[in-house]
Amino acid sequence: MTSNFRAWPVVLALSIVSAPLVLMYVYLLVDTVTSTAPGSLIPYEFTLRHWTFLWTPVPGRPDIWRVALNTLVFATASSAIVLSLSSTAGYVLSRLNVPFRRFFLAGVMVLHAFPSVTLIVAIFLVLQMVGLYNSLAGVILVKAALDMPLGIWIMKGFYDTVPWEIEMAGIQDGASRFTVWRRLVLPQVRPALLALGLFAFLSGWSEFILPQVLAPDNRVQVLSVYLAGLIADDNNFDMALFKSVGVFYVVPVILLFLFFQKHLMNIYGGGTKG
Amino acid sequence: MRILLDGFTKSFGPMTVIDKMTLEIRDGEMLALLGPSGCGKSTTLFAICGIHKISAGRILFGDRDVTNVASQQRNVGVVFQSYALYPHMTVAENIAFPLEVKKLKAAEIKRQVDQMAELVHIEELMKRRPAELSGGQQQRVALARALVRKPDVLLLDEPLANLDSKLRLEMRSEIRRLQLATGITAILVTHDQVEAMSMCDRIAIMNAGEIVQIATPGEMYRNPRTEFVAGFLGNPPIAFLHGVATSGGFASVGGEAIALPASVPLPPPGSKLTLGIRPEHFGPTGNIPIRGRISFIETQGRENLYDVTLPSGSMLRSIQPLRGDVALNEEIEWSIAGDRILVFDEHGTRL
Numbered sequence: 323m324t325s326n327f328r329a330w331p332v333v334l335a336l337s338i339v340s341a342p343l344v345l346m347y348v349y350l351l352v353d354t355v356t357s358t359a360p361g362s363l364i365p366y367e368f369t370l371r372h373w374t375f376l377w378t379p380v381p382g383r384p385d386i387w388r389v390a391l392n393t394l395v396f397a398t399a400s401s402a403i404v405l406s407l408s409s410t411a412g413y414v415l416s417r418l419n420v421p422f423r424r425f426f427l428a429g430v431m432v433l434h435a436f437p438s439v440t441l442i443v444a445i446f447l448v449l450q451m452v453g454l455y456n457s458l459a460g461v462i463l464v465k466a467a468l469d470m471p472l473g474i475w476i477m478k479g480f481y482d483t484v485p486w487e488i489e490m491a492g493i494q495d496g497a498s499r500f501t502v503w504r505r506l507v508l509p510q511v512r513p514a515l516l517a518l519g520l521f522a523f524l525s526g527w528s529e530f531i532l533p534q535v536l537a538p539d540n541r542v543q544v545l546s547v548y549l550a551g552l553i554a555d556d557n558n559f560d561m562a563l564f565k566s567v568g569v570f571y572v573v574p575v576i577l578l579f580l581f582f583q584k585h586l587m588n589i590y591g592g593g594t595k596g
Numbered sequence: 597m598r599i600l601l602d603g604f605t606k607s608f609g610p611m612t613v614i615d616k617m618t619l620e621i622r623d624g625e626m627l628a629l630l631g632p633s634g635c636g637k638s639t640t641l642f643a644i645c646g647i648h649k650i651s652a653g654r655i656l657f658g659d660r661d662v663t664n665v666a667s668q669q670r671n672v673g674v675v676f677q678s679y680a681l682y683p684h685m686t687v688a689e690n691i692a693f694p695l696e697v698k699k700l701k702a703a704e705i706k707r708q709v710d711q712m713a714e715l716v717h718i719e720e721l722m723k724r725r726p727a728e729l730s731g732g733q734q735q736r737v738a739l740a741r742a743l744v745r746k747p748d749v750l751l752l753d754e755p756l757a758n759l760d761s762k763l764r765l766e767m768r769s770e771i772r773r774l775q776l777a778t779g780i781t782a783i784l785v786t787h788d789q790v791e792a793m794s795m796c797d798r799i800a801i802m803n804a805g806e807i808v809q810i811a812t813p814g815e816m817y818r819n820p821r822t823e824f825v826a827g828f829l830g831n832p833p834i835a836f837l838h839g840v841a842t843s844g845g846f847a848s849v850g851g852e853a854i855a856l857p858a859s860v861p862l863p864p865p866g867s868k869l870t871l872g873i874r875p876e877h878f879g880p881t882g883n884i885p886i887r888g889r890i891s892f893i894e895t896q897g898r899e900n901l902y903d904v905t906l907p908s909g910s911m912l913r914s915i916q917p918l919r920g921d922v923a924l925n926e927e928i929e930w931s932i933a934g935d936r937i938l939v940f941d942e943h944g945t946r947l
Contacts, residue, residue: 485678485680487676487677487678487680488680488682488683490647490674490676490680491674491676491680491681491682491741492682492693493646493647493667493668494645494647494667494672494673494674494742495693495694495697495741495745496668496669496671496694496697496698496745497668497693497694497697498668501697505693506682509682509684510683510684512684
């Protein structure tokens with residue numbers, strides 16, 4: 323390979339700049355399986371003590387597996403709602419001649435730009451009133467509703483790129499508008515569905531403020547709230563435990579990325595060629 | 597099946613694109629809708645297949661009034677310019693789709709798809725996806741998909757526009773072969789006069805939302821009703837001379853006098869006239885000699901096309917078998933076949 327500059331100075335500079343980041347990750351992993359004397363950087367023993375939370379619940383805290391399951395349910399359900407509603411609403415806004423189409427489009431945009439934290443007190447009151455406070459269902463609905471505008475907008479953008487001719491051809495082939503959507507148009511936007519689903523899932527997985535405020539109970543706790551509880555606990559402050567739970571929390575995310583990286587890269591690979 | 601457009605009118609908002617058009621396509625006939633871009637030919641096509649709702653008038657398939665029938669119930673096969681194959685399906689799945697929508701049995705679908713594949717010669721491509729096909733192959737698949745449900749009428753929207761010239765020639769005869777083999781009524785929308793003339797039984801030539809003339813290709817070429825039709829048909833195109841009528845003849849703007857045969861009913865002297873002279877009617881033989889200078893020679897292989905500039909600056913074209921005795925810029929005196937001259941009045945109407 324010929325290049326008009328040497329590679330090694332660049333690599334060196336980048337390495338130096340990113341070294342603190344790498345070190346942080348290294349210590350995150352190392353600290354979960356070792357013990358280190360206060361003030362020292364070198365661990366003095368190997369131990370699995372910090373991982374015992376996996377089989378014996380930390381006193382005063384819910385079972386970690388229960389919490390993980392809650393998180394999974396929360397992220398999966400909210401992303402499923404986002405996916406199914408965005409994929410239909412996006413199509414309607416992109417293709418169908420509905421009344422107030424422009425108004426809806428503008429509305430979706432405004433909702434997307436709206437800082438959702440400002441709504442939290444109102445949402446809290448609403449949930450309290452309808453009896454969904456401190457329930458997974460309630461917080462799932464809220465999360466899905468807040469993620470929806472972005473989802474609808476993304477899906478609309480993808481539907482816009484699907485050629486009209488494909489739909490016309492489907493209609494001429496005798497298919498109803500719904501069949502055309504499900505069997506001909508939806509497959510064209512599969513990369514978008516995949517990306518949006520993944521995005522919504524990760525967004526749900528990492529969501530903190532909504533579950534913290536709207537479903538703080540031990541029964542319905544999610545990992546982010548659990549983690550925050552650990553660090554907020556001044557009586558039994560355990561840095562290593564916090565890090566271990568943190569790793570436990572982040573591993574599924576990393577696995578998802580490893581697995582779906584290719585699909586995410588391929589996001590613009592779909593559609594027809596004229 | 598006979599298709600009838602009766603008083604078909606289409607407006608987009610306040611703009612009326614097509615006003616009270618009447619057009620009949622006979623059973624089993626292939627008709628070309630020929631015209632320049634924006635003349636309303638695609639609008640007409642979309643009205644027939646039901647994608648556009650028409651503003652006024654009726655559309656009849658046979659005796660059935662389909663004016664208010666949805667596209668899905670019209671039984672029209674359409675081949676789109678971009679083919680509009682479903683990219684995520686294999687060729688076999690593409691062709692099977694219209695039948696699946698009809699909820700036919702799997703075995704029956706398979707039988708009909710195979711039969712159709714054989715008819716359009718794509719048996720060996722059935723497992724491929726559209727992206728893995730050449731333009732001509734995609735075209736065949738699109739035809740198969742349009743024909744598989746045995747439509748009452750086949751609509752072809754610029755079907756050859758995306759093909760290279762060799763494939764275009766091949767698909768031209770292929771589409772005609774399929775149309776004749778299935779005996780289906782077909783409408784071809786095109787802006788290419790060669791396609792229209794070579795593939796169709798009759799041509800309906802459109803301009804600005806109106807049908808100017810409907811005739812067989814030969815009749816339309818020989819006997820165009822207007823200057824527009826004469827200019828649109830023919831390759832290389834007809835040459836026009838503008839001027840005025842004199843007693844018994846024509847004087848061009850630049851001063852050439854051309855005696856016209858008595859068969860042409862001439863308007864009073866001084867009226868504006870336009871003469872149309874096709875390239876094959878101007879050459880060494882003829883009865884109206886005219887002098888000029890060869891300003892361009894285009895070799896076409898079997899023939900040469902000569903542009904001849906007259907002293908007045910007007911230009912005539914002549915197509916002749918290859919000859920080596922004339923060179924660029926040479927002064928020549930060739931003749932026009934007087935009885936083949938097409939004479940148009942100032943509104944472009946043939947006299």
